[in-house]
Amino acid sequence: MDYPSDEATMRAIQEGHLDLLGTLFGRYSGKVLGRCFQMVGDRHHADDLLQESFLRVLRYRDSFKGTARFSTWLYRIVTNVCLDHLRAGNRRDIAVEELASQSRDFTARSQGQIHRNNAPSST
Numbered sequence: 001m002d003y004p005s006d007e008a009t010m011r012a013i014q015e016g017h018l019d020l021l022g023t024l025f026g027r028y029s030g031k032v033l034g035r036c037f038q039m040v041g042d043r044h045h046a047d048d049l050l051q052e053s054f055l056r057v058l059r060y061r062d063s064f065k066g067t068a069r070f071s072t073w074l075y076r077i078v079t080n081v082c083l084d085h086l087r088a089g090n091r092r093d094i095a096v097e098e099l100a101s102q103s104r105d106f107t108a109r110s111q112g113q114i115h116r117n118n119a120p121s122s123t
Contacts, residue, residue, distance in 0.1 A: 006070035014061050025054055028071070032078050039082040049085055053078045 006024060013020050032053055036046035056077050064073050 007066050010061070010064050010070050011066065013058075014064065018058065021054065021058055024057070024070070024074075028074060029054075032074070035075065035078050036082055039079070040085060045085065049078075049081050053081045056081060 006027065009020050009023055013024075029050060033046055033050045036049040036053070037043060040046055040049065053074070057074060060077070064070070
């Protein structure tokens with residue numbers, strides 16, 4: 001069966017022809033990979049985000065209404081996947097910095113406690 005348009009292919013996927021996701025992947029993987037790399041700047045992460053983007057296409061296939069072009073819908077998914085990745089990275093960076101700060105504070109308090117305990121008593 002030939003699906004001439006992306007929208008027709010997507011409708012077939014919605015009807016249960018999940019194997020046709022490979023058709024869309026073949027049509028868009030290069031452009032999606034380029035967009036992911038452009039947003040995150042790392043080839044390894046871009047490869048992972050490419051895969052995640054098409055998993056979301058499959059997961060959210062029923063939300064595609066066909067009122068916009070498939071490519072518009074796909075690139076919105078890709079953008080959201082990349083933004084989610086970047087936000088998660090920022091949260092990780094912030095969490096690491098907070099842990100480092102807490103560790104420095106704990107070390108400083110501990111060393112202060114040790115110095116006070118080792119100080120000669122005035123009695």
